[in-house]
Structures are given as structure tokens and as C-alpha cells.
Amino acid sequence: MLLRKANVLDGALALLEAEGLDGFTTRKLGAALGVRASALYRHYPDKRALLDAMADRILEEVSVDLPDGSWDERGTVLAGRLRQALLSHRDGARVVAGAYSAEPNTVQFGNTAVEILRSAGLPPEQAGWATTAVSHYVLGHTIEEQSRADLAARGTWTGKMDAFNDLEDQVAATAFDADPAERFAYGLRLILNGIRHELAQVRTASSAGS
CATH class of the missing domain: 1.10.10.60 (Homeodomain-like)
Structure with missing residues (x-):
């Protein structure tokens, strides 16, 4: 063969x-x-090279044919696609996290995100940092989602929640058992609001210097 x-x-x-x-x-x-x-x-x-290739395959369609719109609309779509791509593979977020792959789909994703933010007015360095912040949020959120799904499949999630509830843990009461998609969208809005604040500061500084 x-x-x-x-x-x-x-x-x-x-x-x-x-x-x-x-x-x-x-x-x-x-x-x-x-x-x-x-x-x-x-x-x-080696195994690392294979995992990098797997990570790149997972990102294959994430950056393709983004719809037109404002920077935040396009960024929301891109982040949502990344989450869905990670969720479509068992442990997909763990495979992609820390890969630092130079494979084409991975590079295209990063370049697309940076270009969205640069076109909105962020300087190149800040656009790169903001892209990293959003990517880390999506990866971290999805790792937790997939861990929760794994615990549920093993039948241990309910016991963990009961233990938290016995301690009257407020995070457990309001977040752990909430709809993951709603929590993801809320957290992403917080980050995008921070980027809007950065853009406003950049514009203010640019106006003051002109």
C-alpha cells in the first residue's frame, strides 16, 4: 500500500x-x-509536525469567503467560525492551542484577522496583539466547552455541578451550566468593546497630532 x-x-x-x-x-x-x-x-x-498539520486542517475553511460588513461584524463571524471548526473535531481546541503552526490555513486565519483590525484603524502591532487576544479567548472557551462535553459523556458532569451548588458557588450557579453559545457571544462582545475603546483612543491621538 x-x-x-x-x-x-x-x-x-x-x-x-x-x-x-x-x-x-x-x-x-x-x-x-x-x-x-x-x-x-x-x-x-515527528508527532509535533503531524499535530501542526492536523491543526491546519481544522482551520481549513475558517477564513474563506468572509461576508462584507463592518470590522466587528466580520470579526464576530471569523471568531464564530473558529469556534465551530474547533468544536467539529474531538479535542480540536487542544490540538490547535499552542501549535504555532506556519501551515497555510493557520497563516491565512491570522492574516485575515489582522487585516480586519488594521482596516478599522488599529496600528499593525496592536492589530496583532488584539488578534492574539481574541484567538486565545476562543481557544480557551472551546477547550472548556469540550472538557464539559467529555465530563458529561463520562457521566461525571452532574456530580461536579452538585458539589459546586452545595458550596453555593456563584460562578457555577450563573456560568458553568449556562448555554455555551450564549456565554461565548457575551465574552466576545466584551473583547470587541475593548477593541472599540482602543480604536477610539487611536483616533483621538491621531486627531490631536494632526
């Missing part, structure tokens, strides 16, 4: 779905593809 790079990546994502990130090994992937694990290294030199 001729092992193609695309077959390795498809197999890796299928294994991720079956085993989760904690159970993902190149040995298991090789077995699933009917080859020795060492055969994978013809296409990916």
Missing part, C-alpha cells in the same frame, strides 16, 4: 475522533493505517 500524505492526515483526524488527544499516538495511527509508525515519518518528521 502506497501511503500518501493526505491518507496519513485523514487517518490522524479519524484516530483523534476515536481516541481523543490523550489517546492519540503514532503507534496507534500506524496500526490503523496498516503500517509501522516509522512509515509515517516519511511525510511528517
Whole structure:
């Protein structure tokens, strides 16, 4: 059997779905593809390179054909697409988090986000920082969403919530068991409001210097 790079990546994502990130090994992937694990290294030199490629595949459609609109409308769509892409793969957020991949889809996502913010008036450095802040929010939120789903699948989520409620924990009462999509949208609005404040300061400084 001729092992193609695309077959390795498809197999890796299928294994991720079956085993989760904690159970993902190149040995298991090789077995699933009917080859020795060492055969994978013809296409990916190590597990990190394979995970980077998986992260890039997860981001494949996120930046494609964004609708027209204001910077915040486009940013909201982009962040929402990122969340949905991460949620569409088991442990997708954990795979993408910390990848720092230079693969094309990952680079396109970052460049698209930065360009949205630069076109709104943020200087390049601040646009990069703001993109990082939003990306970290989406990743962190989605990691928690997927962890909650995993706990629910194991049947342990209800017990954890009961323990929090016994302690009258206000975070648990108002946030942990709320609709994740609503909490995500609320947190994203907070961040976008912060970016609006930054834009207003940039415009004020520009007017004062002219």
C-alpha cells in the first residue's frame, strides 16, 4: 500500500475522533493505517509536525469567503467560525492551542484577522496583539466547552455541578451550566468593546497630532 500524505492526515483526524488527544499516538495511527509508525515519518518528521498539520486542517475553511460588513461584524463571524471548526473535531481546541503552526490555513486565519483590525484603524502591532487576544479567548472557551462535553459523556458532569451548588458557588450557579453559545457571544462582545475603546483612543491621538 502506497501511503500518501493526505491518507496519513485523514487517518490522524479519524484516530483523534476515536481516541481523543490523550489517546492519540503514532503507534496507534500506524496500526490503523496498516503500517509501522516509522512509515509515517516519511511525510511528517515527528508527532509535533503531524499535530501542526492536523491543526491546519481544522482551520481549513475558517477564513474563506468572509461576508462584507463592518470590522466587528466580520470579526464576530471569523471568531464564530473558529469556534465551530474547533468544536467539529474531538479535542480540536487542544490540538490547535499552542501549535504555532506556519501551515497555510493557520497563516491565512491570522492574516485575515489582522487585516480586519488594521482596516478599522488599529496600528499593525496592536492589530496583532488584539488578534492574539481574541484567538486565545476562543481557544480557551472551546477547550472548556469540550472538557464539559467529555465530563458529561463520562457521566461525571452532574456530580461536579452538585458539589459546586452545595458550596453555593456563584460562578457555577450563573456560568458553568449556562448555554455555551450564549456565554461565548457575551465574552466576545466584551473583547470587541475593548477593541472599540482602543480604536477610539487611536483616533483621538491621531486627531490631536494632526
